[in-house]
Structures are given as structure tokens and as C-alpha cells.
Amino acid sequence: MDHIKEMKNKIPEVPVFFLKPDTSIVRNNNPFFYPEFTNDLQYELEIVLKINRLGRNISEKFAHRYYKEIGLGIDFTARDLQRLCKETGMPWEVAKAFDGSAPISDFVDKENFTNLKNISFRLEKNDSIVQNGNTKDMIFHFDNIISYVSRFITLRTGDLIFTGTPSGVGPVKIGDRLKAYLGDELMLDFFIK
Numbered sequence: 673m674d675h676i677k678e679m680k681n682k683i684p685e686v687p688v689f690f691l692k693p694d695t696s697i698v699r700n701n702n703p704f705f706y707p708e709f710t711n712d713l714q715y716e717l718e719i720v721l722k723i724n725r726l727g728r729n730i731s732e733k734f735a736h737r738y739y740k741e742i743g744l745g746i747d748f749t750a751r752d753l754q755r756l757c758k759e760t761g762m763p764w765e766v767a768k769a770f771d772g773s774a775p776i777s778d779f780v781d782k783e784n785f786t787n788l789k790n791i792s793f794r795l796e797k798n799d800s801i802v803q804n805g806n807t808k809d810m811i812f813h814f815d816n817i818i819s820y821v822s823r824f825i826t827l828r829t830g831d832l833i834f835t836g837t838p839s840g841v842g843p844v845k846i847g848d849r850l851k852a853y854l855g856d857e858l859m860l861d862f863f864i865k
Contacts, residue, residue: 692834713844715747720744722743722832726827735815742788777860
């Protein structure tokens with residue numbers, strides 16, 4: 673909710689979603705290379721769900737069966753391109769789905785958490801906290817997101833769903849170091865090159 677306010681967007685009645693191809697994934701804390709087509713690259717830390725079975729038209733009450741693990745990911749956004757897309761009514765993929773735009777962590781068993789609706793996570797840029805979120809503040813929770821997306825797209829084993837970001841999004845530059853924590857566990861630690 674706070675991210676929607678900081679972006680001056682209207683509160684959605686249903687989840688807003690877009691796709692990132694597998695070429696957007698960066699694993700193993702490999703560096704992120706700043707693309708030449710943007711002058712306003714911004715981070716958005718998100719909890720990521722790892723789908724563990726095939727599903728379509730999943731009822732919200734059964735959605736919890738479709739993921740066993742969660743992790744963290746950065747939804748890098750070329751904010752200048754996204755603004756242009758919004759102004760012209762075009763899709764957002766050019767601003768969000770480019771190669772390397774989705775660094776992800778390893779995944780942990782969701783059973784490690786006593787309450788999935790109360791998980792803290794944070795992002796540090798150059799050792800300063802820039803995003804500090806908790807799943808209790810989500811507009812749409814995990815099961816709702818899975819159910820909604822599966823109405824339109826068949827979910828397959830291994831698919832990843834980024835679930836939205838807290839407030840505090842901001843720019844990165846070459847040389848920055850990003851570290852992301854799920855609770856107190858360091859999950860991501862990489863440099864912008």
C-alpha cells in the first residue's frame with residue numbers, strides 16, 4: 673500500500689501483473705549490469721513464490737498447495753521507460769522484462785515461518801536500509817495472487833511469482849551494493865556493475 677502511495681497510483685481492485693522471461697533471472701549473487709537504455713534504473717525488493725505444481729483456475733482456498741518455498745527478488749525497473757509506457761498506455765515489459773532485470777535468491781521452505789502473513793524483509797543499499805517491509809502490509813496476499821493469476825495463465829512447476837514491493841524504491845548506480853534479508857537471513861548480496 674505504501675508503495676502505491678509513493679508512486680501516486682490508484683489502489684487496484686485486483687492484482688496487477690506482468691511477465692518477465694527466464695532471461696531476466698540472475699542467480700547466485702552474480703552482478704547486475706546497468707543497461708544502456710535507461711537513465712533511471714530503480715530497485716523493488718519483493719518476496720518471491722516458487723510454484724511447485726501445475727495449476728489453472730486455482731481456488732484461493734487451495735492456493736497454499738501450489739508453493740512450498742519462498743525467496744527474495746529484485747524487480748529492477750527502468751522507471752523512465754515505465755513512465756513513458758504509462759503515459760502512452762503501452763505495456764510495461766520494456767521497462768521491467770529486460771535481460772537481467774530479476775535477480776533472485778535461493779529459496780527456503782515456507783514451513784520455516786510461523787505466519788506467512790507476518791514476514792519481515794528488507795533491502796540495504798551500500799549498508800543503509802532503503803526498504804523495510806512486512807507481508808502483513810500486502811494488499812493481496814500470496815494465495816489471492818496465485819488464484820488470480822491462474823485464472824489467466826496456467827502456472828507450471830518452477831514458475832516464480834514476485835508479490836509486490838514495500839515503499840522506499842529508488843535508483844541504483846554502478847558501484848552500488850544491494851543486500852536483501854528475509855527476516856534476519858541474508859538472501860541476496862550483489863553489486864551493480
